Amino acid sequence: MSIRDQIIQRFIARTQKSQALTERAKRVLPGGDTRSGVYYLPYPAYMVEGSGSRLTDIDGNVYFDLLANYTSLVHGHAHPQILAAAQAVLPSGGVFAAPMQKQVELAELICARVPSVETMRFTTSGSEGTQMALRAARAYTGRSGVLKMLGSYHGSHDLASATADPDADRGIPEGLRRNIFYVPYNDLPATDAMLTAHGHEIAALIVEPVPNAGGLPLAHAGYLQGLRDLCNKHDVLLVFDEVVTLRLHEGGYQAQTGVLPDLTAMGKIIGGGFAVGAFGGKREIMQNFDPTRKNSIGHSGTFNGHSVTMAAGLESLKLLSQAEIDRINALGERLGRGFDDAFAEAGIRGRTTYVGSLVQVHWRTGDINNMGDVAAGFAQAGDLPYLLHLELMNRGVYSAARGEYCTTTAMHEADIDRAIAIFSDTLHYLKPYVAQVNEALIA
């Protein structure tokens, strides 16, 4: 049996209950799926329990979780203090059609920590966070256009998920697509040229300061300040999508770099594991949402600022001191370096990019400047990323099928070293298949 078939067969043998549940799900969920980012072939394993850095699937297989619900569970699963905070709220109801004190407390904490956020509003997802930040920018400038990075992802609403590819964008209105402009990440001259030509139509430039969802190309020295300067020069608002990168520093990546956007979209870690999002920034821009003002913009949401989410988020952020962030950033860097060494030692031309607690595996070597470079690695790797992911699961390590990993405060150096050893063994096992798929990937 080929290595490929062995991996898939072993996965299927270990996950029989997940397979049965997938068949049942297919009757009511298209293809059995309700969240594209967690789907992979032959079918995803259903998870039933999380505790710290461990995840258990419905068949009883246990995994070391290097995905943490796509970076949101920065303290791992079911952290006792976060659980207690959420449970303390539940007996009194948790959500009312009224403002609730916990919203004020969490907003105060976030505004104190994130330097450019003077005032903010809560949403129920990061997608709504970017949606409303862009709405705020368009309302403030009176322009409709948005400038995005090619290959970026900012959530599931039309403007955020649009790409420059008409096939991928089926269902997104043509009128909206015409208002979206694209430049490659890390390319200041292209950005300057685009803003020179179209700045008068563009309300905002939106960027993940380091595009985790785009495969983690790292910002060149001076790039983010360059974007800030170009936005000033062309009178366009700068929006940072810090839905993920907020975990890199107590005040988000903006605090680490000192480059301050006009508006920030947030999510994931600020909800302590519950559905959350937020947007905020300069008071002058955000005051368009002040209901006491004439012509204020309405922004509702039945579950915005749910007290359970707010309580869990407050506890989660209080636990996430700069010292703890420094510790998980060091763990992330250890993981990234370890994976790089494993590629070199196995004689496979792969590499990682990493920043703090975020790590991405690439099936290529050389510079990775933007999402095009990330995609080029995946294009030459065929099904290798998918098989690596599946075999890591067979060996008890959970990650994203697209090669994304993160560390959490529930982890220690020994856990990271064990994961690196498993990764290294998996690469050795895969090597003959790598040679078959693409000889050029063998060093």
Ligand SMILES: Cc1ncc(COP(=O)(O)O)c(C=O)c1O
């Ligand atoms: C960079 C970025 N922005 C926005 C979002 C959307 O957040 P949500 O899934 O909470 O809607 C995500 C989700 O993964 C993300 O990675």
